[in-house]
Amino acid sequence: MTLSRRTMLSGMLATSLGLAGCAASDPVVHASADPDAAPDAGASPPAAPAFPTIDRTIASGLAVPWSLAFLADGAALVSERGTGRVLRVDDAGAVDEVGVVPGVAARGEGGLLGLALSPDESALYAYLSSETDNRLVRMPFDGGLGTPEVLVDGIALASNHQGGRLRFGPDGMLYVTVGDAADGSRSQDPDDLAGKILRLDADGQAADGNPFGTRVWSLGHRNPQGLAWDGERMWAAEFGQSTADELNRIEPGGNYGWPEVEGAGGASPYVDPVVTWPTSECSPSGLEIDRGVAYLCALRGQGLWVIPLAGDGAGTPQKAFDRELGRLRCVALAPDGSLWVTTSNRDANGTPGTDDDRILRVVV
Numbered sequence: 001m002t003l004s005r006r007t008m009l010s011g012m013l014a015t016s017l018g019l020a021g022c023a024a025s026d027p028v029v030h031a032s033a034d035p036d037a038a039p040d041a042g043a044s045p046p047a048a049p050a051f052p053t054i055d056r057t058i059a060s061g062l063a064v065p066w067s068l069a070f071l072a073d074g075a076a077l078v079s080e081r082g083t084g085r086v087l088r089v090d091d092a093g094a095v096d097e098v099g100v101v102p103g104v105a106a107r108g109e110g111g112l113l114g115l116a117l118s119p120d121e122s123a124l125y126a127y128l129s130s131e132t133d134n135r136l137v138r139m140p141f142d143g144g145l146g147t148p149e150v151l152v153d154g155i156a157l158a159s160n161h162q163g164g165r166l167r168f169g170p171d172g173m174l175y176v177t178v179g180d181a182a183d184g185s186r187s188q189d190p191d192d193l194a195g196k197i198l199r200l201d202a203d204g205q206a207a208d209g210n211p212f213g214t215r216v217w218s219l220g221h222r223n224p225q226g227l228a229w230d231g232e233r234m235w236a237a238e239f240g241q242s243t244a245d246e247l248n249r250i251e252p253g254g255n256y257g258w259p260e261v262e263g264a265g266g267a268s269p270y271v272d273p274v275v276t277w278p279t280s281e282c283s284p285s286g287l288e289i290d291r292g293v294a295y296l297c298a299l300r301g302q303g304l305w306v307i308p309l310a311g312d313g314a315g316t317p318q319k320a321f322d323r324e325l326g327r328l329r330c331v332a333l334a335p336d337g338s339l340w341v342t343t344s345n346r347d348a349n350g351t352p353g354t355d356d357d358r359i360l361r362v363v364v
Contacts, residue, residue, distance in 0.1 A: 025281055026281075027277045027282075029275050029314050029316060049306055049318075049364075051320055052295070052362045052363065053363060054361070054362055055361040055363045056360070057358050057359070058091065058359045058360065058361050059358065060357075060358045061355065061357075062078070062095075062342075062358065062359065063080045063081075063083050063085075063346055064080060064081040064111075064344055065343075066113050066330065067113060067114045067164075067165070067166070068330050069117045071117070072121065074091050074334065074335045076088070076332070076340060076359075077115055078115075078359070079113065079115045080112060081111035081112055082106040084101045084104035084106070084111065085099075085112075086099050086100070086126075086145060089359060091361070098141075098144050099144055099145030101137070101139070101148065103128065103148070104130070105129050105131045107129070107159060108160050110157065110162050113126075113165070114126070114127040114164045114176075115127075115166060116167055116174060118202065119168065122140065122141060122142075124139045125139075125151075125166055125174060126139065127163075127165075129157060129162060133157045134157050134162055135152060136151045136155075136176060136200075137151060151200075152193070152204045152215070155178060156180075156181035156192070156193075156194040158182040160179075160182055161179035161181055161223040161239075162178075162179045162181070162223075163176075163177040163178040163221075163225060164177065164178075164225065165226060167228070169229060173199050173200060174200045174201070174202065174204075175199055175217065175227055176197070176198040177198075178193055178196050178197070178221075179194065179222065179223040180195035180223065180258065181195075187219060187258045187259060188255075188259070188260070190212060195219065195221050196219050197217045197224060197236060199216075199217035209252075211253030212253065217252055218250050218253065218255070218256060219254075220270065221236075222239060222241065222259070224236045224237065224239075224248075225237060225238075225239065226284055226286050228288050228289040229289060233249060233311075234249070235247060235249055235289065235294060236287070237285070237286075237287045238256070239279075239283055241279075242262075242279060243262060243279060244262050244264075244278070245282040245283060246273035247287075247294065247296065248273045249271075256271050256273075257271070274312070275307060275317060277301070277317075279300060281300075282300065283298060283301060284297065285297045285330065286331045286332070286342075288332055289309065290339070292308065293309065293364075294306075294307040295331045296331075297329055297331050297341065298328060299328065299344060299349070300349075302321075302323045304320045304328055304362075305318070306318050306319070326343050326344075326345040326350055326352075326356070328342070328344065330342040331362075342358070343360075
C-alpha cells in the first residue's frame with residue numbers, strides 16, 4: 001500500500017535533528033552531517049558555505065537550455081529542449097550552433113534533454129524524446145555533430161517524467177537518470193528501464209559490476225534529473241509528486257521507494273532521502289557538487305539550494321537567488337571553477353523576461 005507522505009512527515013518532523021521548530025516550508029535534513037566522517041581529501045565542506053553571487057550573464061535569448069557539457073577549452077555545449085539544437089557557448093558570450101539532433105520530438109517535458117561528452121571529446125551523448133520513446137544516442141563530435149547512433153531505445157515515453165540527465169562518473173561509466181513516464185509501477189519493475197538510474201559502458205551496454213547484471217544501477221525513482229559526485233559518493237535530485245522533493249545518496253542496487261514511499265519514512269528495503277523539500281520550494285532539476293557543497297536548481301522553487309555535505313549526510317540547506325531569476329534548470333562546474341546556471345522560464349510553466357532564457361556565471 002502506498003504510504004502518505006503527509007502521514008510519514010507528521011511523526012518525523014518532531015524528531016528530526018535540530019528541526020523541531022522549523023516552518024512547514026523549510027527543507028528537512030533526514031541524515032545529519034557526521035562531524036567525525038572522513039570525506040575524500042579536498043571535499044570537506046566549510047562550516048558555513050560561502051553564498052554564491054552572480055558575476056554576469058554569459059548568454060541570453062535561448063530556448064529552454066536543458067543541459068551543459070563543458071569542453072576542455074572552457075566553452076560549453078548546450079542542449080535546447082524544444083528546438084533540438086546543440087549550441088557552443090563560450091565564456092565571452094559567443095553562441096554558435098554546432099548542429100541539430102535529428103528525431104527529437106518536443107512534447108510536454110520531452111525533447112532534447114541531457115548531454116555528456118566522452119572523456120576524449122570525440123563523441124557527444126544525448127538523451128532525447130522521439131515520437132515513440134526516450135532514447136540514448138551517440139554522435140561523433142569534431143566541432144560539429146555527426147550522424148547519431150542509437151545506443152538504448154524503447155525507454156517509456158509520456159508527456160512528463162522523462163528524467164534525462166547524463167553524466168560520466170569518476171569510474172568512467174556513463175550514468176543516465178530515467179523518469180517513470182508517469183507510471184509509478186515501472187519504478188519497481190527491475191526489467192523496466194523507467195524510474196531508474198542506469199550505469200552504462202561507452203557503447204550503452206550494462207557496465208561491469210552492475211548490481212543486477214543489467215543496465216540498472218538503482219530503482220524506485222519517480223523523476224530524477226540531477227546527478228553529481230562528492231568524491232566517490234553519488235547523489236541524485238528527484239521530483240516528488242505533491243509533497244516531498246528529494247536529495248538522495250545513491251548506492252548500487254538501492255531502492256528509493258517510489259511509488260510505495262514519497263520522501264522519507266519508508267520501511268526496509270527502501271532508502272530514505274538525505275534531504276526533502278516541500279514541492280513548492282524546490283522541484284529539483286540540475287545538481288552539481290564542488291568542494292563538499294551541493295548546488296541544486298529549483299524550478300518551482302525558483303532558486304539555487306546550497307547544501308553542505310559531510311560523509312553521507314548533509315547540513316542545513318539555504319536558498320540563493322530566491323525568486324530573483326525565475327526557474328533554474330541546470331548548474332555545472334566550469335573548468336575555471338565558476339558555476340554556470342541556466343534559467344528555464346520559456347518552458348510551459350515559466351514567465352519569461354525579455355532576456356530569457358539565460359546562462360549566468362556564478363561565483364562562490
